[in-house]
Amino acid sequence: MTLGSHLTPLARSHIEQADVVFAGLSDGAVEMWLQRMHPDVRSLQPYYAEGKSRMQTYRQWVELMMTEVRAGKRVCGVFYGHPGIFAWSPHKAIEVARAEGFDAHMEPGISAEDCLYADLGIDPGRFGCQHFEASQLLFYERKIDPTGYLVLWQVGLVGDLSLKRFSTGAAYRQVLVDLLSQDYPLDHEVIIYRAATLPIQRPEIRRIALRELPAAELTTEHTVVLPPAAPLKLNLAMRERLAALDRETTMA
Ligand SMILES: C[S@@+](CC[C@H](N)C(=O)[O-])C[C@H]1O[C@@H](n2cnc3c(N)ncnc32)[C@H](O)[C@@H]1O
Numbered sequence: 001m002t003l004g005s006h007l008t009p010l011a012r013s014h015i016e017q018a019d020v021v022f023a024g025l026s027d028g029a030v031e032m033w034l035q036r037m038h039p040d041v042r043s044l045q046p047y048y049a050e051g052k053s054r055m056q057t058y059r060q061w062v063e064l065m066m067t068e069v070r071a072g073k074r075v076c077g078v079f080y081g082h083p084g085i086f087a088w089s090p091h092k093a094i095e096v097a098r099a100e101g102f103d104a105h106m107e108p109g110i111s112a113e114d115c116l117y118a119d120l121g122i123d124p125g126r127f128g129c130q131h132f133e134a135s136q137l138l139f140y141e142r143k144i145d146p147t148g149y150l151v152l153w154q155v156g157l158v159g160d161l162s163l164k165r166f167s168t169g170a171a172y173r174q175v176l177v178d179l180l181s182q183d184y185p186l187d188h189e190v191i192i193y194r195a196a197t198l199p200i201q202r203p204e205i206r207r208i209a210l211r212e213l214p215a216a217e218l219t220t221e222h223t224v225v226l227p228p229a230a231p232l233k234l235n236l237a238m239r240e241r242l243a244a245l246d247r248e249t250t251m252a
Pocket of ligand 1: 080083085086087111112113152153154156193194196222223224
């Protein structure tokens with residue numbers, strides 16, 4: 001996630017030992033840094049295009065990597081954050097490679113999620129934490145639990161059914177706010193978060209009210225967090241059952 005500091009020694013060793021490296025990174029500077037580690041780094045960024053389905057781009061990425069694998073090369077795909085979090089191609093490439101009899105492995109990385117817990121001082125174990133891709137929350141009927149944290153990814157392009165746009169905008173975010181207002185008051189705190197991708201940057205943390213989300217400045221690199229809006233509720237039936245079990249086990 002952050003240039004220089006978040007690459008694990010094992011990930012670095014996979015990069016250095018590969019014959020070809022494909023790069024799906026967030027930042028041109030990070031890509032240049034990667035190029036210093038390997039003589040054959042091929043950027044996946046040029047395959048994105050406005051008006052072109054992201055699914056088409058992601059399938060192309062898998063094919064590009066698999067073409068080299070099939071040619072007998074040792075291939076390393078480098079994706080920012082954790083390669084398996086909100087990322088379709090790395091999972092798919094591994095699935096296809098294994099189905100064709102090749103060895104394939106995913107090395108975990110430090111995700112925006114990990115940075116978020118550290119920078120915002122959130123422990124997901126305290127109240128629980130739900131993660132949703134923001135559009136999925138609109139496209140499908142999901143159950144939000146406002147007694148835990150809610151983390152929304154890709155809010156910058158919320159509601160994009162076409163998969164062809166890189167941002168949607170205020171009207172689309174208003175639909176998201178309308179949905180969220182079923183579980184949260186409109187003055188509930190919303191945290192707009194961006195982890196540092198360069199060591200000279202500070203994490204960006206903006207706190208606004210839910211009603212302000214449509215007008216807020218938001219890019220594809222921001223993640224949105226809603227802290228709990230209600231206290232945890234005791235499950236009396238389960239407590240009763242556990243107490244009965246305790247009585248049984250201490251008597252036995
Ligand atoms: C396609 S996903 C990739 C996530 C990445 N694999 C990871 O592990 O962080 C893109 C989404 O990740 C989140 N994201 C990406 N860069 C971020 C950053 N610098 N800070 C916070 N969230 C970020 C945003 O929600 C964005 O819409």
